[in-house]
Amino acid sequence: MWNVLVALLLLGVGRWTGAELQPVLKQVTEPVEHGEGPHWDGHQKVLYFVDIHQQLVNRYDPATNNVSHVKLEGGEVSLVIPVADTEDKFVVSVGLHLVLLTWNGVDEDPDNVEYITSVEADKDGNRFNDGKADRCGRIWAGTMGPEKIVGEVTPDQGSLYSLNPNSFMPETEISPVSVSNGLAWTSDNKIFYYIDTPTLQIAAYDFDIQSGSISNRRVAFDLKAHNISGFPDGMTIDSNNNLWVAVFDGAKVLYVDPRTGSLLGSVEMPVTRVTSLAFGGDNLETLYATTSRFGLTEEQLAQQPLAGSVFAITGLGVRGTHPNTAIRTVQ
Numbered sequence: 001m002w003n004v005l006v007a008l009l010l011l012g013v014g015r016w017t018g019a020e021l022q023p024v025l026k027q028v029t030e031p032v033e034h035g036e037g038p039h040w041d042g043h044q045k046v047l048y049f050v051d052i053h054q055q056l057v058n059r060y061d062p063a064t065n066n067v068s069h070v071k072l073e074g075g076e077v078s079l080v081i082p083v084a085d086t087e088d089k090f091v092v093s094v095g096l097h098l099v100l101l102t103w104n105g106v107d108e109d110p111d112n113v114e115y116i117t118s119v120e121a122d123k124d125g126n127r128f129n130d131g132k133a134d135r136c137g138r139i140w141a142g143t144m145g146p147e148k149i150v151g152e153v154t155p156d157q158g159s160l161y162s163l164n165p166n167s168f169m170p171e172t173e174i175s176p177v178s179v180s181n182g183l184a185w186t187s188d189n190k191i192f193y194y195i196d197t198p199t200l201q202i203a204a205y206d207f208d209i210q211s212g213s214i215s216n217r218r219v220a221f222d223l224k225a226h227n228i229s230g231f232p233d234g235m236t237i238d239s240n241n242n243l244w245v246a247v248f249d250g251a252k253v254l255y256v257d258p259r260t261g262s263l264l265g266s267v268e269m270p271v272t273r274v275t276s277l278a279f280g281g282d283n284l285e286t287l288y289a290t291t292s293r294f295g296l297t298e299e300q301l302a303q304q305p306l307a308g309s310v311f312a313i314t315g316l317g318v319r320g321t322h323p324n325t326a327i328r329t330v331q
């Protein structure tokens with residue numbers, strides 16, 4: 001049944017601006033509520049992603065089109081990072097906590113959940129948001145303030161942290177931030193790109209892989225300066241060190257050269273709330289996009305019934321890099 005549905009919902013050619021490529025857009029999962037945080041596992045050849053308010057970690061297998069999920073208790077689940085050299089362990093956020101999830105990829109209940117650390121115990125209503133591991137396996141994860149209405153977040157209540165893999169102590173890297181979102185590192189690990197969504201900018205920092213420190217903030221790309229509507233959310237980087245940026249409430253994916261601050265192109269999406277991106281598939285040539293239906297009105301949902309689905313975008317003529325995994329943080 002699902003295979004038939006997928007066949008019926010092939011979307012054909014996505015609209016492309018700014019280059020001669022013809023991206024092909026395909027819905028690959030049924031809608032979830034608030035898809036986020038995609039991470040391609042190149043060993044198992046599956047895509048992990050979260051459903052934030054439903055507190056789910058999802059596992060999508062492109063070989064079978066099967067999606068399984070596990071539900072976590074205790075708060076919103078905004079990031080999932082597989083632990084290196086394991087098939088069933090993941091660093092996951094739950095509210096303002098980071099935990100080590102053990103999950104067999106099938107059952108709806110976790111096999112085990114071990115506490116790692118917490119932040120901002122004094123900030124009621126904050127939660128973790130996007131996070132990734134750097135090449136050394138350090139977790140980088142940020143927070144956001146209370147969100148009374150979707151998209152209306154109390155400003156300057158969050159921070160970006162890195163997690164010392166030995167002490168498990170979170171170290172504050174950027175503060176304050178409002179909605180900590182996309183993260184990416186260049187392939188030489190010398191530049192870190194970061195999005196605090198309400199700034200409408202992608203910031204660049206010098207990155208020291210040895211110490212895990214960042215410095216020298218500058219603006220790499222400014223959506224407002226390019227008259228782009230919507231909000232920069234999650235992002236990923238390709239093997240040419242160009243950025244692919246999800247635009248929440250902008251119905252598009254941006255293709256950006258962060259060295260020149262120029263827009264190389266954009267992919268128009270059939271849903272407005274594009275949340276994050278990750279390269280995956282064979283040769284890392286498929287760009288997976290998570291999306292959200294959370295907070296949309298019934299009228300909006302009628303106009304964009306696929307909102308919340310994961311989409312696969314191919315034909316971009318670029319490939320990603322293998323995402324970093326977490327090191328084993330709890331014994």
Ligand code: CA
Binds near residue numbers: 182233275
């Ligand atoms: Ca996000």
